[in-house]
Amino acid sequence: MNLENRYERGLAKLREIDGEIGERVVESLAGIAPDFARYLVEFPFGDIYSRPGLDLRSREIAVVAALTAMGNATPQLKVHIQAALNVGVTREEVVETIMQMAVYAGFPAALNGLMAAKEVFAQQGALGPASV
Amino acid sequence: MNLENRYERGLAKLREIDGEIGERVVESLAGIAPDFARYLVEFPFGDIYSRPGLDLRSREIAVVAALTAMGNATPQLKVHIQAALNVGVTREEVVETIMQMAVYAGFPAALNGLMAAKEVFAQQGALGPASV
Amino acid sequence: MNLENRYERGLAKLREIDGEIGERVVESLAGIAPDFARYLVEFPFGDIYSRPGLDLRSREIAVVAALTAMGNATPQLKVHIQAALNVGVTREEVVETIMQMAVYAGFPAALNGLMAAKEVFAQQGALGPASV
Amino acid sequence: MNLENRYERGLAKLREIDGEIGERVVESLAGIAPDFARYLVEFPFGDIYSRPGLDLRSREIAVVAALTAMGNATPQLKVHIQAALNVGVTREEVVETIMQMAVYAGFPAALNGLMAAKEVFAQQGALGPASV
Amino acid sequence: MNLENRYERGLAKLREIDGEIGERVVESLAGIAPDFARYLVEFPFGDIYSRPGLDLRSREIAVVAALTAMGNATPQLKVHIQAALNVGVTREEVVETIMQMAVYAGFPAALNGLMAAKEVFAQQGALGPASV
Amino acid sequence: MNLENRYERGLAKLREIDGEIGERVVESLAGIAPDFARYLVEFPFGDIYSRPGLDLRSREIAVVAALTAMGNATPQLKVHIQAALNVGVTREEVVETIMQMAVYAGFPAALNGLMAAKEVFAQQGALGPASV
Numbered sequence: 001m002n003l004e005n006r007y008e009r010g011l012a013k014l015r016e017i018d019g020e021i022g023e024r025v026v027e028s029l030a031g032i033a034p035d036f037a038r039y040l041v042e043f044p045f046g047d048i049y050s051r052p053g054l055d056l057r058s059r060e061i062a063v064v065a066a067l068t069a070m071g072n073a074t075p076q077l078k079v080h081i082q083a084a085l086n087v088g089v090t091r092e093e094v095v096e097t098i099m100q101m102a103v104y105a106g107f108p109a110a111l112n113g114l115m116a117a118k119e120v121f122a123q124q125g126a127l128g129p130a131s132v
Numbered sequence: 133m134n135l136e137n138r139y140e141r142g143l144a145k146l147r148e149i150d151g152e153i154g155e156r157v158v159e160s161l162a163g164i165a166p167d168f169a170r171y172l173v174e175f176p177f178g179d180i181y182s183r184p185g186l187d188l189r190s191r192e193i194a195v196v197a198a199l200t201a202m203g204n205a206t207p208q209l210k211v212h213i214q215a216a217l218n219v220g221v222t223r224e225e226v227v228e229t230i231m232q233m234a235v236y237a238g239f240p241a242a243l244n245g246l247m248a249a250k251e252v253f254a255q256q257g258a259l260g261p262a263s264v
Numbered sequence: 265m266n267l268e269n270r271y272e273r274g275l276a277k278l279r280e281i282d283g284e285i286g287e288r289v290v291e292s293l294a295g296i297a298p299d300f301a302r303y304l305v306e307f308p309f310g311d312i313y314s315r316p317g318l319d320l321r322s323r324e325i326a327v328v329a330a331l332t333a334m335g336n337a338t339p340q341l342k343v344h345i346q347a348a349l350n351v352g353v354t355r356e357e358v359v360e361t362i363m364q365m366a367v368y369a370g371f372p373a374a375l376n377g378l379m380a381a382k383e384v385f386a387q388q389g390a391l392g393p394a395s396v
Numbered sequence: 397m398n399l400e401n402r403y404e405r406g407l408a409k410l411r412e413i414d415g416e417i418g419e420r421v422v423e424s425l426a427g428i429a430p431d432f433a434r435y436l437v438e439f440p441f442g443d444i445y446s447r448p449g450l451d452l453r454s455r456e457i458a459v460v461a462a463l464t465a466m467g468n469a470t471p472q473l474k475v476h477i478q479a480a481l482n483v484g485v486t487r488e489e490v491v492e493t494i495m496q497m498a499v500y501a502g503f504p505a506a507l508n509g510l511m512a513a514k515e516v517f518a519q520q521g522a523l524g525p526a527s528v
Numbered sequence: 529m530n531l532e533n534r535y536e537r538g539l540a541k542l543r544e545i546d547g548e549i550g551e552r553v554v555e556s557l558a559g560i561a562p563d564f565a566r567y568l569v570e571f572p573f574g575d576i577y578s579r580p581g582l583d584l585r586s587r588e589i590a591v592v593a594a595l596t597a598m599g600n601a602t603p604q605l606k607v608h609i610q611a612a613l614n615v616g617v618t619r620e621e622v623v624e625t626i627m628q629m630a631v632y633a634g635f636p637a638a639l640n641g642l643m644a645a646k647e648v649f650a651q652q653g654a655l656g657p658a659s660v
Numbered sequence: 661m662n663l664e665n666r667y668e669r670g671l672a673k674l675r676e677i678d679g680e681i682g683e684r685v686v687e688s689l690a691g692i693a694p695d696f697a698r699y700l701v702e703f704p705f706g707d708i709y710s711r712p713g714l715d716l717r718s719r720e721i722a723v724v725a726a727l728t729a730m731g732n733a734t735p736q737l738k739v740h741i742q743a744a745l746n747v748g749v750t751r752e753e754v755v756e757t758i759m760q761m762a763v764y765a766g767f768p769a770a771l772n773g774l775m776a777a778k779e780v781f782a783q784q785g786a787l788g789p790a791s792v
Binding site: 202204230231238239247249250 | 688
């Protein structure tokens with residue numbers, strides 16, 4: 001395995017999980033921190049998400065839970081609610097994961113997470129039946 | 133469904149997930165806030181964990197992720213690492229979930245989560261092969 | 265006490281504390297997580313706020329303090345600044361509570377809390393003298 | 397009002413609220429950051445706690461709530477649970493304040509806060525009937 | 529040193545570090561908490577930033593790092609990204625400081641910090657060459 | 661640049677910054693998550709700390725600030741207080757950095773950071789004059 005493969009593996013994984021949104025995040029960094037865009041592809045996606053020990057559905061449930069609980073990264077939470085749907089987590093499972101965070105991080109965190117999910121679901125619905 | 137059932141359903145779920153540790157948490161509250169012990173059984177376990185929309189394995193992965201990321205509730209993180217193992221999450225999956233949090237909450241949070249897992253695994257190993 | 269009473273007691277308490285805003289939060293959940301709306305009424309309001317051991321003024325001071333300090337739930341902070349006023353906390357006491365958080369959570373948290381209070385006070389003033 | 401008065405007013409307020417513990421915190425800083433000990437007396441106690449707009453009982457309820465919710469400052473939470481008792485908050489009110497944080501910061505934060513209260517109450521009880 | 533000097537020293541330091549933005553923050557508090565505006569000048573700027581033991585460049589790097597990592601005070605982060613530039617930290621050093629927070633607080637915190645820097649840099653560029 | 665160099669560059673940087681403690685952290689992961697030990701060397705040290713755009717002194721000041729402010733990673737804060745001293749930050753500068761966090765994350769965070777520094781300084785002093 002060489003460095004080039006690590007980046008390419010990450011980019012493929014990023015596309016599989018996040019679709020177009022992931023690439024737009026990478027592009028948004030071009031003008032300010034292009035190396036950070038590379039790290040973002042390499043470490044989270046090339047290293048972590050490419051590991052075989054945990055399926056992508058579980059990985060996305062874990063991220064939705066953590067970002068809901070932390071409550072200070074709404075843009076990323078929305079990206080990962082969409083990503084969860086992309087890899088086969090159902091809307092119901094997303095909602096259950098967020099609701100459960102009321103127990104661990106309080107009702108405001110869960111409420112704000114549910115509002116983020118509502119937005120993502122509405123946007124997805126607006127793209128037509130094929131995207132659901 | 134009446135109130136008594138909600139408590140009983142919660143207690144059964146608490147035992148299924150947390151085993152003896154859960155009951156010890158409830159007991160530790162007896163001298164200071166017995167009503168809180170009741171709420172703890174009723175809302176998280178009687179209401180949330182009893183919902184059918186998300187399997188217990190995913191629920192425990194979500195909690196291990198969130199508590200690792202928050203980083204300020206080590207005793208509860210250990211309880212839920214054990215709970216994850218109790219409901220069928222493998223050690224490898226627990227480790228993967230915690231490692232992934234390095235991406236979302238930083239390396240210190242992931243490192244401290246891994247040290248918590250190491251302790252729980254060691255304690256479990258010490259109980260003999262039957263407990264593994 | 266049966267389950268129905270727990271919900272009804274919670275709804276009455278929610279109206280007493282939050283006024284119309286509380287009901288709008290409940291409605292906003294209808295399309296995405298109706299059960300969560302029920303839990304929100306039952307546990308925080310039916311269980312916790314209905315307890316006799318601490319007066320509502322102190323409870324709202326506690327919430328305004330905590331949400332200011334956490335700094336990641338501005339919508340809920342605004343709801344509770346209004347709720348504090350509803351149950352008899354004065355504007356001056358709200359401001360003092362938020363200012364004190366500079367000591368425990370830093371000046372940015374207190375500053376952002378004061379800006380939230382400024383908005384709530386302005387909106388309240390705009391409703392005319394009867395609403396003050 | 398001159399600078400000396402600000403320090404003296406703070407020290408008197410610190411003694412009123414925290415008793416001996418407050419002075420021990422100040423002493424613990426002598427070897428590493430004596431100026432910080434002075435700031436600690438001057439700003440929180442000489443400025444904030446000396447303000448007339450909010451009674452000390454409410455101020456201590458606010459702090460116990462915030463430190464329970466933040467969950468990363470257990471030593472200071474214990475000092476303020478004791479301080480709350482010193483200024484007339486009852487044990488029941490302390491417990492209610494902490495329990496309420498389950499709604500805003502999750503059950504682990506409330507549980508850890510209750511365990512801190514249990515320790516403070518036990519230590520206080522051990523000092524004999526006069527200290528209760 | 530008397531109290532008046534402490535305020536004046538703070539105001540001079542605030543202007544040196546934050547420029548006009550600092551004074552606008554102070555003005556925004558006039559209608560709601562004028563004493564807090566005074567504390568803001570006195571303690572952070574009159575006391576802390578006026579200390580000789582650490583140069584202003586290092587102080588601003590420390591603040592940009594901390595506010596990026598905490599992730600819940602974006603307005604203040606932007607003020608301090610500008611302040612860092614004001615006291616001689618280069619754009620590259622600001623970006624490096626924020627990127628490094630990916631290691632300690634996760635990629636979302638660093639990403640949101642970089643987007644804040646992008647906004648501040650763009651606004652600065654728009655003011656013409658003299659302001660760069 | 662190939663993958664092997666990235667690891668080796670990271671290990672050299674880890675030794676330069678953290679000394680023996682860094683290698684002990686890596687060893688502590690051997691039994692539970694050896695790949696995470698590799699990532700820890702590669703991404704933070706091989707990628708981030710090896711970048712030329714910010715000197716190591718500033719990087720360590722940034723980390724001490726961030727970990728003090730977050731307040732939930734005391735073991736890592738101690739490692740980086742020592743690391744700061746290793747790369748030429750003075751004790752006084754460490755103390756100033758931590759004190760400044762009272763403004764951004766509250767007095768408890770700063771107090772706990774100062775207590776961590778006190779421990780590190782004491783341990784360092786105990787190693788004899790050569791280590792000071």
